[in-house]
Amino acid sequence: MREARPALYPLEVSLHPIRPRRLAPSARQRAFALSLLLALWGNASLAAEPTPSRPAITLFVVGAPEARTSLQDWLLGGPTGLPVTVRLAEPLSFTARRGDDSQLLEFERHLQEARRHYIDAEFADCLQVLGDEGVLPKALSQGHRQLVARLLLWQVACQVGSRREEAALQVASELGVLGLEIPADIGVLPPEVGRVLVKGAEAGAARARTTLRVTSDFGPAQVSLDGRFGVCVAPCSLDALEGRHVVRVDAEGRQRAVQVISAKGTELAVAFTTLPASPELAASQWAARYGALSADLDSAGSLRLLSNALRAPRLVLLTAEAEREGYRLRGALAIDGRVAARTERQARTKLLPETVEGALRDLLFQGRLVEPAPALYRRREFWLAVGVAAAVAGATTAALLWQRPVRTEVRF
Amino acid sequence: MKRLLLEGLLALVLLTGCEEVRQVRLTFGDEGEGLDGFLCREDDGSYLLSRAVPAGGGQVPSSLVVDFIRLGGLPGCRSGQLIRWCADHPCSVIPEHRVCIPAPLPDIASLERPEARAEIHEALRDLSGAPVSSEAPGEFIIVRVTATLEPCEALLASGGTVPALREEELVGCAYSCPVELNAIEGDVYLGFDTLTEQCAQGIRVCASGDLHWRP
Numbered sequence A: 001m002r003e004a005r006p007a008l009y010p011l012e013v014s015l016h017p018i019r020p021r022r023l024a025p026s027a028r029q030r031a032f033a034l035s036l037l038l039a040l041w042g043n044a045s046l047a048a049e050p051t052p053s054r055p056a057i058t059l060f061v062v063g064a065p066e067a068r069t070s071l072q073d074w075l076l077g078g079p080t081g082l083p084v085t086v087r088l089a090e091p092l093s094f095t096a097r098r099g100d101d102s103q104l105l106e107f108e109r110h111l112q113e114a115r116r117h118y119i120d121a122e123f124a125d126c127l128q129v130l131g132d133e134g135v136l137p138k139a140l141s142q143g144h145r146q147l148v149a150r151l152l153l154w155q156v157a158c159q160v161g162s163r164r165e166e167a168a169l170q171v172a173s174e175l176g177v178l179g180l181e182i183p184a185d186i187g188v189l190p191p192e193v194g195r196v197l198v199k200g201a202e203a204g205a206a207r208a209r210t211t212l213r214v215t216s217d218f219g220p221a222q223v224s225l226d227g228r229f230g231v232c233v234a235p236c237s238l239d240a241l242e243g244r245h246v247v248r249v250d251a252e253g254r255q256r257a258v259q260v261i262s263a264k265g266t267e268l269a270v271a272f273t274t275l276p277a278s279p280e281l282a283a284s285q286w287a288a289r290y291g292a293l294s295a296d297l298d299s300a301g302s303l304r305l306l307s308n309a310l311r312a313p314r315l316v317l318l319t320a321e322a323e324r325e326g327y328r329l330r331g332a333l334a335i336d337g338r339v340a341a342r343t344e345r346q347a348r349t350k351l352l353p354e355t356v357e358g359a360l361r362d363l364l365f366q367g368r369l370v371e372p373a374p375a376l377y378r379r380r381e382f383w384l385a386v387g388v389a390a391a392v393a394g395a396t397t398a399a400l401l402w403q404r405p406v407r408t409e410v411r412f
Numbered sequence B: 001m002k003r004l005l006l007e008g009l010l011a012l013v014l015l016t017g018c019e020e021v022r023q024v025r026l027t028f029g030d031e032g033e034g035l036d037g038f039l040c041r042e043d044d045g046s047y048l049l050s051r052a053v054p055a056g057g058g059q060v061p062s063s064l065v066v067d068f069i070r071l072g073g074l075p076g077c078r079s080g081q082l083i084r085w086c087a088d089h090p091c092s093v094i095p096e097h098r099v100c101i102p103a104p105l106p107d108i109a110s111l112e113r114p115e116a117r118a119e120i121h122e123a124l125r126d127l128s129g130a131p132v133s134s135e136a137p138g139e140f141i142i143v144r145v146t147a148t149l150e151p152c153e154a155l156l157a158s159g160g161t162v163p164a165l166r167e168e169e170l171v172g173c174a175y176s177c178p179v180e181l182n183a184i185e186g187d188v189y190l191g192f193d194t195l196t197e198q199c200a201q202g203i204r205v206c207a208s209g210d211l212h213w214r215p
Helices: A002-008 A024-047 A065-076 A099-119 A123-130 A135-141 A145-161 A165-178 A184-188 A191-205 A279-289 A300-309 A352-366 A380-401 B002-017 B048-052 B079-087 B113-125 B200-207
Strands: A056-063 A085-088 A209-216 A221-225 A228-234 A236-241 A243-251 A257-263 A267-272 A314-323 A326-335 A338-348 A406-411 B020-027 B063-070 B099-102 B131-133 B141-148 B170-175
Touching (some): A056 A065, A065 A085, A135 A243, A209 A221, A209 A257, A228 A236, A236 A243, A257 A267, A300 A338, A338 A352, B079 B200, B170 B200
Antiparallel strands (some): A221 A228, B141 B170
16 A cells, blocks of 8 residues: 555645646556555455355265265365365165064074973973063064964963963964964874864954054054054054954154054054154165165155165265266255255266266255355345446546646736 | 545545646747737828827827637637638627736837837837736637727726727737637737738727627
C-alpha cells in the first residue's frame, strides 16, 4: 500500500499555467489505489467464509481383486479431489458360528448317556439326563428334527422302563404333534416301547388343528415351524396340531426370534418382535445370503446388511467386473442402510481411479450427500467478484475520463 | 482497512472538489499587427480615430468594449466565413460578459500608418493585465474589442441586454478567430481582416451586434 499512498493526498493546484496540466498519471495512481482497496476488501470478505467440513464415506469394493488394489493405491496416494473423506473397507472377515455343531454334539452325548442308563436299567437317571425342558425347543429351532425324535424316543423308553405308561404316552404324542418320523433307534428297544410310542404318536397326530397367525415387526421374515424352515413368509397362517410347537422367524439384518407356543383352539396369534443384528451377525448373514451371488450384491438387502456389518452409515458398494479392456463398474450408495443412488460406468484399466472418482461424485450428488456446486451466478463469490470488478472498472474509467473543472480568466 | 477506505474517500472528495484556473491573454500581436481595425480611414482619408481629437490636441477619450460573441457552432476564421455563418446562425453578444474599459487613444491624425500603429500599440500596452473575464464561457465564441467614443457608462449591459454601439462613434475594431477559451493553449490573437485602409465599412460590420453584413 505504501506506493499508492501519495495518490491519496490532494493534488497541487497551479494558478498560473497557460497550458492545462494533464492529469493522466495522477488519475492512474488514483485508479490503482481504489482498485487495490476494493480488491483487499473483497479478499477480506472471502477469507471470512467458513470452511465446510467433509463428510466421510466407506467404500467397499467387490469383484476383480486387481481393481481393489488399484483403488487402494489411488486412495493411499493422497487427497482424491472428492468433497468427502473416503475410507476403503477391508474385505469382510468373520468366523463361522460353531455353536450349532457343538450343541449337536452335546445333544448326541446326552442321548448316548441316556441309552447307557437305559441299558443299565437306571431309568430315573435316564429321565434326568433327558429331562432338560429347554433341549427340545432349542434343537427344533435349529432344525434337528431327527435328533428331537430320538430324544422323545428315549424318553418314552425310560418312562416305559419306569412303568409310567401314561407319561410315556404323553411324551410319545409329541412325535405325532410335531410330525416327527419314528427314529431307527426303535429297532434296538423292546416291542413294548414301540407299542407305546406308536400309540402315543397316533394319538398326537389325531389332535385337532389350530391355525397359527404369524406376524413379525420386520419383514420379509422367513417362518420356520418345528424345525421345518421356510414354511411361509410372515405375515402368514399355518395349520398346526394342538400341542407344543416351536416357531422361529429369520429376517435379514435382525436377530433370530424363537417362540415355544402351545396351540389350542381354532386360531392362535403368534407375534414376533425382532432385535437388530449385531455387525458380526450382519456380516455372516451377508456372506451367507449374498457373498457368493454377485447378481444380488448391490440389492437393497445386501447394502443394508453391509452397512451394518461394516458399521458404515454412508456406504458405497462398488462392483468391478473385469472386461477385455478394463472394468465395468457398478456403484450403489446406501445412507443409513437405505439405497440412495446407483450408477454404472465403463472404465479403462489405466483410467480406473479417474472413472471411480467420477462415479463416486455422481453417487454423492445423486444421494444428496454433498450438494453439487451451485451455478456460477448463484455463488456469492461470483457476485462479489463482479461487484469488485465493476467497481474497479468504474473507478478506473472515471479516473481516466474525469477532468477537473476548468475556469478560464481572460485578460489583456 | 477502514482507515484506508476513509483516506481514499477523502482524497476523492478533495480531488473532485478542486478547480483548475487558467489564464488566457488577449493580444494584438507583438508588433501591433492586429491593430489594422484601429487604423481605418474615412472616405475622405482621415483616420476614424481622428473624429474626436480634442480641439487643442491630445488623446482621444475613447472606450474599449470587449464582447464575447456566441456563434452556436464553429465557423471558419476569415471575416467572410464569419459573416456568412452569422447570416443563418444566431450570432449574438453574451450580455453578462461585456466589459468596457476607458482607454484614451493617441491622436494619430498626422501620422503615417506605421507610426500610428506603434502609437496605438503603445497606448494599449497600458492595458496589459487588465481583467476582461473571471470565467470565460464554455463554448465557441469570438472575442471582439471595439473602440468607441461613447463612455462606458452608456455601454454596459442592463436587464440582460447590451446597448448597441453607435456607428458614428466607432473608431476601431478587432476580433479573434472562433475559440473555446477553456481549451485554448496560448494567447488569443485579435486582428482585423482588411486589404485597404478604407475600411470604415468593415468596422461597422465588426461592431454590429450580430456581425451581419451592412452595405
